[in-house]
Amino acid sequence: MKKKAALLILGTALALTACGSKADVSGSEEQPESTQSTESAQETSESSTETSLEDLSEENAEYTEDTVLSTDLFTLTIPDEFKGKFLAQVNGNEISVYDKENNEAGFGGFAFSVIADKDYEIIAGGLYTKVGEIAAADGNIYNVCMRYSSDVQWDFNASDEMPEDYKKLCDSAMSIIGNAVGNNGATFMFEAGTKGEELYGYILSKYLDAFNEGWDAAKFEENELSPEFYALYAAEGEKAFDKMGFAYTDISNDGIDDMLVGIISDSEDKGVVYDVYTTVNREPKLVVSGTSRNSYRAMAYGGLANVFSEGADEYGIRVYSIQPDDGNLFLQYGIKYDGYTDEKNPWYVNDFSGQEEEKWTTTTEEEYNMWHDRATEQFLVPEFTPFSEVMPIDYSKTDLSKYDTFTKMLDDFKKGMGYANEKVGDTDVFFASTATYNDENGNPNAIDSSLFVYDNDKIVFIGEVQSAGTAYPLALKDGFLYTCSHHMITKYTVQDKKLVAAETAEEIFDADGNATYTYASDGKDAQTVDDNSNLTRLFEEYENAEPIIFSVEKQ
DSSP states (O other), X not given: OOOOBOOOOOOXXXXXXXXXXXXXXXXXXXXXXXXXXXXXXXXXXXXXXXXXXXXXXXXXSOOBOOSEEEOSSEXXXXXXXGTTTEEEEEETTEEEEEEHHHHHTTSOOEEEEEEEOTTSOOOSBTTEEEEEEEEOTTSOEEEEEEEOOSSOOSOTTTOSSOOHHHHHHHHTHHHHHHTOEEOTTOEEEETTTOOHHHHSHHHHHHHHHHHHTTOOHHHHHHTTOOHHHHHHHHHHGGGGGGTEEEEEEOSSSSSSOEEEEEEOOSSTTTTOEEEEEEEETTEEEXXXXXXXXXXXXXXTTSSEEEEEEEETTEEEEEEEEEOTTTOOEEEEEEEEEETTTOSSSOEEEEOSSSOOTTOEEEOOHHHHHHHHHHHHTTBOOOOOEEGGXXXXXXXXXXXXXXXXXXXXXXXXXXXXXXXXXXXXXXXXXXXXXXXXXXXXXSOEEOSEEEEEEEETTEEEEEEEEEOXXXXXXXXXXXXXXXXXXXXXXXXXXXXXXXXXXXXXXXXXXXXXXOEEEEEEETTOOOEEESSSXXXXXXXXXXXXXXXXXXXXXXX
16 A cells, blocks of 8 residues: 655755746846856756756757657647647657747757656756656656756847747646646646645644644744744634634745745734745655744745844844755845944845855945845745634534534535545444545545544544554554554554544654553553564554545535
8 A cells, every 4th residue: 555645845946947937038027136146056956957958969869740749658749739830859758849940940949848757866946847746557656847948049139039939839838738648557647746735734734733732832842833833822822823824835946835834914024934844855844943033034036035133233134045855945145234243334244155144244235225125025925824714623522413414514624624434343434634635646645533423313523533644644454444653553443433442552762762562452551562563563454454535625
């Protein structure tokens, strides 16, 4: 059984493009200078892919005008409206498309390429943008990335505007790729592994657990959540759920949503972000966590601005990009007003291109203001979803008599909640999950659920179950329900309308790394055992279990 969700990678970067949505080098719009330092930082990592794609010559790559283009993994179909107006190359699992007129005139004409990253060599970010995934017949999942050109691909001496046919070809790239199909038993899933709803369900659930379970500030920080959310909740209670929320948006410029958690406000706090997540190696990663004096703002062109203050007479901004494949921050530039250090000349600027953060040099007030305005004008106000819209329903405290049927319960479901009807033991059980995420085949799985049964035609809540993460979706085998963590597994059944832990095995480590094993059955207390045989056996059962496929009522 494949249990791991298709959580998608990768870092970031900014790049000028000759066509498409990222930028336009035709001269129609000046790009922020801060993108330049990001590009130079990526120059080395992108040089090999630049050569492999656009330096192909007629001697080592054949052009075709066929509208149906195939690799081992996928087929791309060029619409009939471009017949006679395009050329294409198929090179391994990459298909490159060119504007014919500009190509034959010696100006390249490269419009876009799409590649199934079979060897996991492509890092999304910069010139490559992730657009989906392919589930191959052998069970492997491959990223599908699109690339635009890095420079002008037409006769810019004749016109500084993109030729009409070339522009149409570029603008059609996403719709063409969206209609691709898999080959040889493979399935192409457009936009799979790129959407925040799919990637960050488990991270979001941590915030909901924190509020529901009354975590203190220390536990917030221990779980890599900003203590600012604890402070707001401690001060305002449930009213705070309307004032803080989350947003999914691609600030790493890799085609994959990042997750921003921040403050919903019309005041000076508008758009303030305290926690930022990206994906690395197909898993969510915390990029940074802030506080009231050390907060963050998303940037409209991509990246983050750190707004910091050390008192009434010290304030500054550091602007970063998020690096591809590791989620680390790369400093583009920084400014600081520091009246504590020099009351008469308090304006400072940081050396560019990733230098040490505290390498400040004095500057003029005019230059300080220029860089300050350049940063603040790019501050993005995310479209936050308030936590109040996704806080889970505590069914242990809910009057279930208002529901005649399980179907009626769906009326009160919040966005993202999932449900399933499955037999556990000999009993039909209704599952209500706080959130779902898609597995590698696009099926909605869940790691938590409230469980209900009918008893004399009345709905009865019989308990909650939860696994530790998206690697361990709730699963069933032979009428048993399984939940897991890395070192613990529980096997449930339902008897006499009650949820019973049939077996539980756990591995516990002491401070010296020594393992102790425990085992319990039939709801009894756990006892220390000699070895991990029970744990191993239960994990083997889980590996052969089937994840529960949930339905999502409100997308």
